[in-house]
Amino acid sequence: MDNLFLLIVFLGLSCFLSFFEAAPENALIKNLPGFNGTFPSKHYSGYVTIDESHGKNLFYYYVFSERNPSKDPVVLWLNGGPGCSSFDGFIYEHGPFNFQAAKKYESLPKLHLNEHSWSKVSNIIYLDSPAGVGLSYSDNLDDYNTGDVKTATDTHTFLLKWFEQYPEFLSNPFYIAGESYAGVYVPTLANEVVKGLDAGLKPTINFKGYIVGNGVTDNDFDGNALVPFAHGMGLISDDLYQEVSTTCEGNYWNPTSKDCIKLLSKVNEDVDGLNIYDILEPCYHDPEAKTNSPVNIKLPSSFREIGESDKPLPVRKRMFGRAWPFRAPVREGLVPTWPQLLGSNSVPCTSDEVATSWLNNPAVRKALHAKEGELTWELCTDNISYRHDAGSMIKYHKNLTTRGYRALIFSGDHDMCVPYTGSEAWTRSLGYKVLDEWRAWTYNDQVAGYTQGYENNLTFLTMKGAGHTVPEYKPREALAFYTRWLAGEKI
Known part of the structure; x- marks a missing residue:
């Protein structure tokens, strides 16, 4: 009996250790310039080559859940643009750190742990997509001519190859999330993932649903x-x-x-x-x-x-x-990025000084296993020529939700970029039966926003007083609805 008990303990411990050893050790981040503390979970970053003949490489930063990485969902995060880096979300919204701007005598921003990071309840992949954006690149400049359809297929290829490198996460529930122009990235990618599942592509991704914040959807x-x-x-x-x-x-x-x-x-x-x-x-x-x-x-x-x-x-x-x-x-057609329209390297009304100084520092690049040298990180780039060729996203949402995939559509209600009035209208236009009539949802006994739930697992939600990038404005409340929704709880 004692031997049997020891065998069970040994096997359990072996499985536990193998879970953490399966991830590629050469991608493990051991330290980050500007941060002097202890990571609350494991962090990995690096490139996945999605086209070896072209030298086409997509950069990711992967944060293990601080709660239970072997069980918690894996969430892919995409910022929009097109042409904007997902380090926008990592640095300014819901990443594991808060960044404090460097003082005049300091060379780098200071990093502090973010108590409202989405990694509190989920594993999360921050991906720079498509190639040419952020730290992602291709040796073939023709790859910088892209669009909705190509970006979706490329990102799907990334996911299949990424899960081959991190097979211990294949059984975890998988979600796709993003904001702004990722209102196009997310449903088109979700569609590719579902097509891959229908075709029996391996590895088999445990796809459960998606999240879109203040997302581009329909003309x-x-x-x-x-x-x-x-x-x-x-x-x-x-x-x-x-x-x-x-x-x-x-x-x-x-x-x-x-x-x-x-x-x-x-x-x-x-x-x-x-x-x-x-x-x-x-x-x-x-x-x-x-x-x-x-x-x-x-x-x-x-x-x-x-x-x-x-x-x-x-x-x-x-x-x-x-x-x-x-x-x-x-x-439909070519979508100029803001630098191509403005001839400027600053996003209107926002400062990206902290992110720019940190991500272009050679020591940071080395710690992240990122390409150094001539590749300059920009919040949003004019390197790419991008075509909107997927049409309205409504048909994608209908297909995905009627097939049983969960969808959360949220909006900061003071955003004038992609106003909540449009998101509320298109979700209602799907014609689904209302199961949870418009009502307030609360955080810490205060009204945080409003929500309406539909059949086919579709939820619309507003964040009171938030702008375009909801977690940046309301980090506590954003973590609250994110946690509740991932857990399948009523918001």
């Missing part, structure tokens, strides 16, 4: 969301709202009459100057950025369709979705 819903949002927030007068609603007949993103366009210009004048990511916050101005940007901006010749004239595009200088033109949905 009509995204494009028509701002005017009612501006009215509801008291940014435009009731008289102007009634006039523009009647004249434009609810079609604000693709106006057909001069009178409508004239009224929309008045709306634009009223909201111009606000921080588009959070109308409650001041707008940070980079002292090195140009103070006067042209209203009509020409795209580089590489971004023109064949036969397209060399005329200025009628695009306002402000951007949203951390890339795409303010007050306009993402249309």
Whole structure:
């Protein structure tokens, strides 16, 4: 009996140790410049080569759950753009550290543990995608011409190869999450994962669902969301709202009459100057950025369709979705990134100084096992030429949810980039039966936002007082709904 007990203990211990030894040891992060403490869980980072013939490499940073990595969900996090690095989420939103800006006599930011990190309850992969973004790269520059469909297939290839390197996590529930233009990345990738499961591709990913925050979704819903949002927030007068609603007949993103366009210009004048990511916050101005940007901006010749004239595009200088033109949905075809439109290396109203100084430090690069030398990290890049070629995301959401995959659509309710009014409208448009009628949800006995639950495992949620990047503005509350939803609990 004693021998049997010892055998059971030995086998259990062997399984426990093998779980932690299966991950590639050459990817283990042993220290990080700027951080002097002890990691609360294991961290890994490095490259997965998704195309050896092209030298196409996607960079990831993987954080083990601080709770129970062998059981907790694995979540892939994607920031949007297109062209923006997922270190945006890692550094400014829900990563394992809070970053304190370096003082004048210091060379690097100081890192402190983040008590509201999403790694408290999940394993999480931060991925720079597509190639050319963040620390991801390709030796073949043709790979920097990409789009929705190619990005989804490439990221699916990454996942299959990543799970081959981390097979001990294959049985964990797997979710895909992201925000802004990842409103396109997430459902298109989820669709590729499901197609792979249907085809019997190995390894078998235990895919359970997805999360989208303030996400790009559909021309009509995204494009028509701002005017009612501006009215509801008291940014435009009731008289102007009634006039523009009647004249434009609810079609604000693709106006057909001069009178409508004239009224929309008045709306634009009223909201111009606000921080588009959070109308409650001041707008940070980079002292090195140009103070006067042209209203009509020409795209580089590489971004023109064949036969397209060399005329200025009628695009306002402000951007949203951390890339795409303010007050306009993402249309089919080439999507210029904000640097290509602005000729500037600063995202409007935001500062990326901390991330830029840290991720371009040689010691940090070495610690992360990242490519050094000529590869410069930028929050959002103009390296890529990106095409929106997947159409509306509504058909993807319908397919995924009717097949039983869980979906959480959340919105910071003070975001003017992708206003909650559009997300609320398109989720309602699916026609699903309401199972949990619109109500407040709470954190620490206070109303944190509102939610509505539908059949087919679809949940819509708002975060009261939050902007475009919800966990950045409301870290405690964001961790609360994230924890509850992953656990399958009522929010």
